[in-house]
Amino acid sequence: MAKPFASAADTDVKTDTLETLGEGIYALTAEGDPNVGAVEGEDFVVAIESRATPAASREWLKILRGQTDKPVRYLVLTHYHAVRVLGASAFDAGDILMSAASRDLVAERGEQDWKSEFGRMPRLAKNAEEVPGLTWPTITFKDRYDIELGGDRGRLELRFVGRGHTGGDVAVWHDRTRTLFAGDLVESKAALYTGDAYHFDWAGRTLDNVKAYRADNLVGGRGAVSRGLAETDAAVEQTRKFLNGMIENVGRFHKAGGTLREAFEATRDALAPAFGAWPIFEHCLPFDVQRLWDEYDGIEHPRIWTAERDREVWAKLQD
Ligand SMILES: [Zn+2]
Numbered sequence: 001m002a003k004p005f006a007s008a009a010d011t012d013v014k015t016d017t018l019e020t021l022g023e024g025i026y027a028l029t030a031e032g033d034p035n036v037g038a039v040e041g042e043d044f045v046v047a048i049e050s051r052a053t054p055a056a057s058r059e060w061l062k063i064l065r066g067q068t069d070k071p072v073r074y075l076v077l078t079h080y081h082a083v084r085v086l087g088a089s090a091f092d093a094g095d096i097l098m099s100a101a102s103r104d105l106v107a108e109r110g111e112q113d114w115k116s117e118f119g120r121m122p123r124l125a126k127n128a129e130e131v132p133g134l135t136w137p138t139i140t141f142k143d144r145y146d147i148e149l150g151g152d153r154g155r156l157e158l159r160f161v162g163r164g165h166t167g168g169d170v171a172v173w174h175d176r177t178r179t180l181f182a183g184d185l186v187e188s189k190a191a192l193y194t195g196d197a198y199h200f201d202w203a204g205r206t207l208d209n210v211k212a213y214r215a216d217n218l219v220g221g222r223g224a225v226s227r228g229l230a231e232t233d234a235a236v237e238q239t240r241k242f243l244n245g246m247i248e249n250v251g252r253f254h255k256a257g258g259t260l261r262e263a264f265e266a267t268r269d270a271l272a273p274a275f276g277a278w279p280i281f282e283h284c285l286p287f288d289v290q291r292l293w294d295e296y297d298g299i300e301h302p303r304i305w306t307a308e309r310d311r312e313v314w315a316k317l318q319d
Contacts, residue, residue, distance in 0.1 A: 003318045005311065006120035006283045013123075018063055019225050021217040022177030024153065026067060027225050028060055032190045032279030033124065034083055036060050037181050037219050039174060042150030044073030044094075048172055048181045050087040050135070052118075055127035057087030074147060076158060077137070078183025078221075079166045080105040081196075082117040083124050088135040097145060098137035099160050101168030109304045110134040116305040120283065161185070162206035163198035165221075167302075169206075173213055180215035180232070186239045188223030190279045194246070195287035196302045199295055203243035211236045222279065245271050246292055254296040264289045264317045286317040 014031040021027060024040030037048035045068060051057045075093035077085050080102045088096060098106075111134065118125040139145070147156040154176035161171045165184040172181040184193065185206065194202075211233065218232040219225050226235040249270045253263035267289055268276075275281055290313050291302055303309075 057090035164202035184221035190222035191281035
């Protein structure tokens with residue numbers, strides 16, 4: 001029997017857990033569903049990531065409002081993916097921030113990504129009809145943008161750390177508490193989605209840049225918060241191990257003139273013992289292997305995923 005497409009059959013509601021990582025520093029994890037965060041300034045809140053829809057974002061805001069009623073002055077979006085940005089309108093943020101590279105990706109492929117991601121992960125697309133349209137930033141930056149939090153709360157540094165999960169990922173660093181919000185550049189016991197990635201950059205200097213923060217708290221895109229240097233290092237290295245496992249196995253078949261399907265099966269067999277039980281492993285892997293195969297083919301700029309192309313690749317590899 002054919003495997004159900006992507007995460008279409010995943011209907012189990014996940015439990016949200018709010019963690020306080022320092023004074024006014026919050027992470028909301030959700031058993032492998034996308035994480036979000038928030039940082040209190042003296043007079044305002046900086047929200048980090050939206051959820052997939054306004055309704056899903058409102059659920060997060062309701063939890064956050066148990067901690068602070070300060071207005072959301074800034075909404076920081078680490079990258080352009082639909083399930084991270086399309087609930088932005090619920091925040092009523094003064095400004096929405098993204099890297100310039102992410103803005104370009106919204107312009108180029110935001111519409112297609114919306115259809116693709118909501119098709120792959122329908123459970124996250126709660127009340128999807130409320131999404132007012134694509135989410136556009138009001139502030140963009142190329143490499144770095146700082147937000148002074150006021151009082152003695154320190155500052156947030158938003159930095160483009162190199163191409164990785166997408167061409168525009170930003171890490172968000174809080175100096176006072178040594179907390180890093182890494183977006184989907186690091187996952188904690190959740191499979192990596194690399195369908196829009198630059199595998200070689202990501203596994204190399206981009207993760208080196210992430211690791212160089214020497215964070216005490218690391219909030220990745222999915223999974224639990226890592227605490228203490230040993231755990232944050234382990235989260236980075238576990239992400240790198242997933243990438244290197246793909247690079248090795250897909251590369252072997254590509255170089256030998258094998259087929260995409262052979263590369264996919266070998267990669268799945270190689271990664272499954274360590275990563276197969278993690279959320280979205282079977283969902284992500286066909287898209288991941290296809291993108292890496294494209295990179296080996298010399299396709300620099302990731303091809304755009306459409307709902308139709310999603311189904312084609314799925315049928316080619318997972319059926
Ligand atoms: Zn993503």
